[in-house]
Amino acid sequence: MRIFVPRSTQLLLAAVAVVLSTTVSVCRADHDPQMKELMHWFQGRRGTEFNSNQEIRRVDPDDPASMLGVFATADIAKGEVLVSIPWDTLIHSGETVTDPDPLTCGTVRNLANEMRKGDDSKFAPYTKYLMSQKVGQLPSAWSKGGKLLFKEVLGEELPPADPISWLEDDWRQDCRGSTDPLDEQAALLVVSRSEDDLMLPVYDMYAHRNGKYNNVDNNREEGKRFYLSTNRDVSKGEQLYNSYNMCNNCGGRANSYGTPGKS
Numbered sequence: 001m002r003i004f005v006p007r008s009t010q011l012l013l014a015a016v017a018v019v020l021s022t023t024v025s026v027c028r029a030d031h032d033p034q035m036k037e038l039m040h041w042f043q044g045r046r047g048t049e050f051n052s053n054q055e056i057r058r059v060d061p062d063d064p065a066s067m068l069g070v071f072a073t074a075d076i077a078k079g080e081v082l083v084s085i086p087w088d089t090l091i092h093s094g095e096t097v098t099d100p101d102p103l104t105c106g107t108v109r110n111l112a113n114e115m116r117k118g119d120d121s122k123f124a125p126y127t128k129y130l131m132s133q134k135v136g137q138l139p140s141a142w143s144k145g146g147k148l149l150f151k152e153v154l155g156e157e158l159p160p161a162d163p164i165s166w167l168e169d170d171w172r173q174d175c176r177g178s179t180d181p182l183d184e185q186a187a188l189l190v191v192s193r194s195e196d197d198l199m200l201p202v203y204d205m206y207a208h209r210n211g212k213y214n215n216v217d218n219n220r221e222e223g224k225r226f227y228l229s230t231n232r233d234v235s236k237g238e239q240l241y242n243s244y245n246m247c248n249n250c251g252g253r254a255n256s257y258g259t260p261g262k263s
Contacts, residue, residue: 012123041125042201046084047225054082054240057206067206067237076231076234081215083202084227091123091199103166104191104197105175110187111199126201138188140166166191200226209241216242 041049053074076082089117091114111130114121120126134143139150147164154163171177171187193204195218206216208230215238217231217261228242 015022035129038125038129038201042089043054045086045089047084048089049084049227050202051076051080051082053080057064059239068205070205072234072236072238072240073162074236076230078233082206082228082240084225085200087223089201090226093197097197101170101174101186102254103170103175105171105177107197107199108171108175108183108187108190109179109193111190112183115186116176116181118207120255123201126199130193130199131145131185132190133239135188136186136216138166138239139164139193140191141167141184141188144172195220195226198226206240206242208244209239210243210246213239214243214246216240218242 018192043050044254053072053076055072055073056068056070058064058066060067070082091107091111093104094110095106097104111127114123115127117127118124139147142150142164150164163214166185167187170191171184172179177183177187188197193199195203198220201219201224215232216228219227219229221227227263230240234240
């Protein structure tokens with residue numbers, strides 16, 4: 001698993017909310033129709049799973065401006081699958097990637113291609129959701145002055161190195177990518193929302209938190225599916241938290257990303 005600072009420090013969490021047309025409700029409030037369209041699409045994909053003992057709702061149900069999260073609506077036992085995403089519902093590079101680069105070029109290009117197709121894309125509800133996210137959330141997309149200020153605040157000691165160079169170095173230079181705004185938007189979406197080389201619908205609804213709060217593990221079956229499961233018993237009402245930097249298969253992050261603890 002690859003973790004990058006924009007995700008772990010800014011916690012750029014997108015969330016999807018929905019009321020399904022089935023008897024199982026996964027969201028307690030009506031939200032943007034685009035969000036409901038995404039979940040209807042996801043649930044309609046062959047092989048997808050979304051555990052019925054969880055729901056998507058505001059952290060503060062009385063505050064429509066509060067963040068969205070996923071919460072247990074009943075006790076969930078350790079090891080239960082929360083969400084399962086079959087391989088044909090992912091956007092990826094089209095190749096088996098054993099050691100992903102910081103930015104997987106093929107994933108960016110394939111995502112950009114699907115975004116250009118609009119409603120003709122088989123991923124249309126997902127790509128429209130991604131394209132609706134505010135542009136410029138990552139420092140790499142900031143103005144020159146903003147980047148300089150950010151680097152000055154970060155200083156020379158705090159990792160990682162070059163936090164503002166995803167577009168200039170990783171995309172334009174290493175991937176030989178274009179400066180087309182849509183291509184650059186796709187690159188930054190991959191930076192902020194991918195899991196290694198995979199773009200995963202619904203995955204980013206699970207907020208990040210470490211320590212005793214972390215109760216979700218991610219699991220990858222190459223070429224078959226990607227799924228999240230509980231790593232301990234979860235009580236009704238608990239928020240379900242994934243980890244973006246200290247999960248079950250993150251590798252060593254303690255030294256290189258400033259996240260102390262076991263690697």
